[in-house]
Amino acid sequence: MGGGVERMISLQFMALLLSVNFVASVAEEREIYLVLVEGHPVAFHRGYPPSEDGRRVKPKSEVDKFHAEQLEDSHDQLLQRTLENGSYNRLHSFKHIVNGFAVHTTPSQARKLKAAPGVMLIERDRGAKLMTTYTPQFLGLPEVWTEEGGDKNAGEGIVIGFVDTGINPLHPSFAYDPVKPFSSNISHFSGACETGPRFPASSCNGKIVSARFFSAGAEAAATLNTSVDFLSPFDAVGHGSHVASTAAGNALVPVVADGFFYGQASGMAPRARIAVYKAVYPTVGTLTDVISAIDQATRDGVDILSLSVGPDEVPEDTLTFLSLFDIVMLFARRAGVFVVQAAGNHGPDPSTVLSYSPWTVGAAASGTDRSFPGSLLLGNGEKVGGVGLSGPTFGNGLFLYKLVLAKDAVKINGTFPRTPQYIEECQYPEAFEYNAVQGSVVICTFSAGFFNQTSTLTAIIDTARTLGFMGFILVANPTYGDFIAEPIPFAVPAIMIPSIISLYYEQQTNRDERGFVTKFCARAAIGDGRVASFKGVEPIVSRFSARGPDFIDTKKNPADVLKPDILAPGHQVWAAWSPISALDPMLKGYNFALLSGTSMAAPHIAGIAALIKQYNPFWTPSMIASAISTTATKYDSKGELIMAEGYNIGNLSPSTPFDLGAGLVSPTHAMDPGLVLFSGYDDYISFLCSLPNIDPDTIKASTGEFCNHSLSHPADLNLPSVTISALAETQLVRRTVKNVGFRPETYLCSVLPPNGTMVSLYPSWFNISPQGTQDLDIHINVTKAMNAFSFGEIVLTGSLNHIVRIPLSVLPISISL
Numbered sequence: 001m002g003g004g005v006e007r008m009i010s011l012q013f014m015a016l017l018l019s020v021n022f023v024a025s026v027a028e029e030r031e032i033y034l035v036l037v038e039g040h041p042v043a044f045h046r047g048y049p050p051s052e053d054g055r056r057v058k059p060k061s062e063v064d065k066f067h068a069e070q071l072e073d074s075h076d077q078l079l080q081r082t083l084e085n086g087s088y089n090r091l092h093s094f095k096h097i098v099n100g101f102a103v104h105t106t107p108s109q110a111r112k113l114k115a116a117p118g119v120m121l122i123e124r125d126r127g128a129k130l131m132t133t134y135t136p137q138f139l140g141l142p143e144v145w146t147e148e149g150g151d152k153n154a155g156e157g158i159v160i161g162f163v164d165t166g167i168n169p170l171h172p173s174f175a176y177d178p179v180k181p182f183s184s185n186i187s188h189f190s191g192a193c194e195t196g197p198r199f200p201a202s203s204c205n206g207k208i209v210s211a212r213f214f215s216a217g218a219e220a221a222a223t224l225n226t227s228v229d230f231l232s233p234f235d236a237v238g239h240g241s242h243v244a245s246t247a248a249g250n251a252l253v254p255v256v257a258d259g260f261f262y263g264q265a266s267g268m269a270p271r272a273r274i275a276v277y278k279a280v281y282p283t284v285g286t287l288t289d290v291i292s293a294i295d296q297a298t299r300d301g302v303d304i305l306s307l308s309v310g311p312d313e314v315p316e317d318t319l320t321f322l323s324l325f326d327i328v329m330l331f332a333r334r335a336g337v338f339v340v341q342a343a344g345n346h347g348p349d350p351s352t353v354l355s356y357s358p359w360t361v362g363a364a365a366s367g368t369d370r371s372f373p374g375s376l377l378l379g380n381g382e383k384v385g386g387v388g389l390s391g392p393t394f395g396n397g398l399f400l401y402k403l404v405l406a407k408d409a410v411k412i413n414g415t416f417p418r419t420p421q422y423i424e425e426c427q428y429p430e431a432f433e434y435n436a437v438q439g440s441v442v443i444c445t446f447s448a449g450f451f452n453q454t455s456t457l458t459a460i461i462d463t464a465r466t467l468g469f470m471g472f473i474l475v476a477n478p479t480y481g482d483f484i485a486e487p488i489p490f491a492v493p494a495i496m497i498p499s500i501i502s503l504y505y506e507q508q509t510n511r512d513e514r515g516f517v518t519k520f521c522a523r524a525a526i527g528d529g530r531v532a533s534f535k536g537v538e539p540i541v542s543r544f545s546a547r548g549p550d551f552i553d554t555k556k557n558p559a560d561v562l563k564p565d566i567l568a569p570g571h572q573v574w575a576a577w578s579p580i581s582a583l584d585p586m587l588k589g590y591n592f593a594l595l596s597g598t599s600m601a602a603p604h605i606a607g608i609a610a611l612i613k614q615y616n617p618f619w620t621p622s623m624i625a626s627a628i629s630t631t632a633t634k635y636d637s638k639g640e641l642i643m644a645e646g647y648n649i650g651n652l653s654p655s656t657p658f659d660l661g662a663g664l665v666s667p668t669h670a671m672d673p674g675l676v677l678f679s680g681y682d683d684y685i686s687f688l689c690s691l692p693n694i695d696p697d698t699i700k701a702s703t704g705e706f707c708n709h710s711l712s713h714p715a716d717l718n719l720p721s722v723t724i725s726a727l728a729e730t731q732l733v734r735r736t737v738k739n740v741g742f743r744p745e746t747y748l749c750s751v752l753p754p755n756g757t758m759v760s761l762y763p764s765w766f767n768i769s770p771q772g773t774q775d776l777d778i779h780i781n782v783t784k785a786m787n788a789f790s791f792g793e794i795v796l797t798g799s800l801n802h803i804v805r806i807p808l809s810v811l812p813i814s815i816s817l
């Protein structure tokens, strides 16, 4: 549905995000640089673990501690040797999974550093943002969540790490219930409980097993505001609490807002333990703090890492896979951590994903079948649809109230600035004649003030309260673009509607010759907007959800990797909030919020990964990722191909893997996928070494590894998908599957070839024993050159009913003879 409000809110939020972003500044002003240096970090010195092994960095010995201190020392020495004294400030040393540091210095000093012996890679801190869209404005009922998460032991023994804005430790979603003590052993994990403002030691209560905060980057990038930027793991924003409760919040927590009961919330893995790594502050977010957090979380031994934060720009001088952020995630995975990222919110344009690398899982977002339809009843019996999470006007639609357009209620001789935004947008109570608006339903209109972020919804509510409106209507204005209104909780009856209701209003309103109203005869009532409706088709890929194809550089040259990987609910997700709500005044005081964004999709996948890990403790991250992908569905609740939203309201088109990856996650099937496609750290290095025109020195600088082996083509990486961005004539791609079931099984191989290709599979069927592996040759010949990607899939159907789907995305460029 249309409405002016979503845009205005997204703009408000954008403004906040701009200040959150670390902005590049003029020459010789200090900036933050991230630096990788030669030498093994603690986790990988003495050669362990040799590769991704499904378990993590081993217990911390005295030797490790000594090694860590040495590394930190070496960082200081390098800086002292290379840079002018007093020209820099070392912010943080990364030493667990990568060896490097963050330094605050000038561009000219950074150039010196780049040339210094021992320095492998240097990158400007691009800042880190929250991957929420359209701000906090929504509410809902848990539904998809409880499917698996309702299980009373779901997630036992698993620790999920959240790198985000912190956590609200007082929230019931994170309460420890002494009646139901954890039975599991998390001896593989050792965190810490860092205390500080609003975060006493008791906050680490057994459900929250560890909480740390990283602020060196934030403190260097901006002047922090002590009343919101708490130097403690406490979440003043709400985002971190939302994400953590979606993945691992307690089961059956009642969701109440403005006194209304919306249902019960449960995390996907309600018995998983939570480890908090706060790295983004209301005022600023830096990559320095995010990377420090990932480094530490991996050392602490988290099983799963959920990242709904990250850089919002494509890396400048390096390949997407080789930016420090992606490299750190590679080493987290090497240490056995399953990493899920929000795919990004810059859809629906192609190549907008912010998750690039094959060693992470990038989550796309969809809506569900739940919506919160609001309604406006007019005196002529007409009913206009809209949204707004508020109760109805008194009488619940039985009584109608005087309908007044804001500009018709302006004080005739009042002294105030008579700008349209002042009046139409109902921003200031002093503009209105009390007798005209008191007890009325007032029509406020979206105009320039909202568009350029000077007006707020909070101000409308204040005006409504001060003057005793019965309710208000916020009307969209198509002049400012095409909008989707998202439900926002309103403490007074209110609705946002897409279209102007001027015809009815004008017919019923008497005016004098100067245009002044002499009598208001139009009448209206606002219906209850808080009642969920479960109609319609689900899921639909959300408009904002970032799209593939994946790409390797700022020129957006396509990559031979499928992104996003997977689709999960990320539109109007109800979860825990922090009443301080430092970035969104609309949600101040609330304990729950309905949010949208791929930020909300990622923790769904984190929770499901926790369940898989619980039942299959020895599965490596790539096995878990494969299980999630090959069992996903591309069909919606009607049995049709899942549709994807385009730019225009109501413009849906059949989705492709570039919208939803393998499809909508199916937790039940992901527990028992039959086969998995796996790859490890060495394979990722071989993949990097096989990128087109890649210089082995570049790989060495980012990863520390030589290119001793490369794949014959990047598409040969053993992923649960096949993506070929330039298919000339013919190509042979190989995949290897492993039987993770407990019985031998026979699989039949079938293929739906992408348009413009012929695909043959060898073998066409196979028997596979438990733990056995099988190679599958996929021979693709081009029959017709195309100017766009086309899509197909390979399906392996097992005799024990396992179905393994592998999406094919190819761009056939020249024909084979």
Ligand SMILES: *[C@@H]1O[C@H](CO)[C@@H](O)[C@H](O)[C@H]1NC(C)=O
Pocket: 080, 081, 082, 083, 084, 085
């Ligand atoms: C910086 O000062 C230290 C001692 O304080 C000295 O050893 C070092 O050489 C100086 N570095 C430069 C680049 O001047």
Ligand SMILES: *[C@@H]1O[C@H](CO)[C@@H](O)[C@H](O)[C@H]1NC(C)=O
Pocket: 185, 186, 187
């Ligand atoms: C937890 O598991 C570890 C290793 O599996 C074991 O050594 C330890 O005794 C266990 N602790 C408890 C409390 O069960």
Ligand SMILES: *[C@@H]1O[C@H](CO)[C@@H](O)[C@H](O)[C@H]1NC(C)=O
Pocket: 225, 226, 227, 228
């Ligand atoms: C700090 O945050 C508080 C609360 O949001 C705000 O009132 C105050 O103006 C802020 N101070 C500065 C210097 O920005």
Ligand SMILES: *[C@@H]1O[C@H](CO)[C@@H](O)[C@H](O)[C@H]1NC(C)=O
Pocket: 412, 413
């Ligand atoms: C407004 O001012 C005009 C002229 O200044 C005057 O004629 C009129 O009566 C005033 N109206 C009211 C409602 O005070």
Ligand SMILES: *[C@@H]1O[C@H](CO)[C@@H](O)[C@H](O)[C@H]1NC(C)=O
Pocket: 448, 449, 452, 454
């Ligand atoms: C907002 O937009 C209006 C109309 O375009 C303009 O007059 C006003 O100056 C703008 N305000 C700001 C703060 O940009």
Ligand SMILES: *[C@@H]1O[C@H](CO)[C@@H](O)[C@H](O)[C@H]1NC(C)=O
Pocket: 706, 707, 708
């Ligand atoms: C890889 O090659 C480099 C030199 O190019 C060599 O030093 C190194 O030992 C090789 N590593 C392996 C594992 O073969």
Ligand SMILES: *[C@@H]1O[C@H](CO)[C@@H](O)[C@H](O)[C@H]1NC(C)=O
Pocket: 754, 755, 790, 791, 792
């Ligand atoms: C393949 O081509 C046919 C006809 O040209 C078209 O209808 C169909 O949508 C295409 N399928 C895909 C997956 O592109």
Ligand SMILES: *[C@@H]1O[C@H](CO)[C@@H](O)[C@H](O)[C@H]1NC(C)=O
Pocket: 730, 758, 759, 760, 779, 780, 781, 816
């Ligand atoms: C594809 O082409 C190769 C030779 O380039 C040929 O051997 C193979 O049979 C062809 N496959 C199909 C399915 O046509």
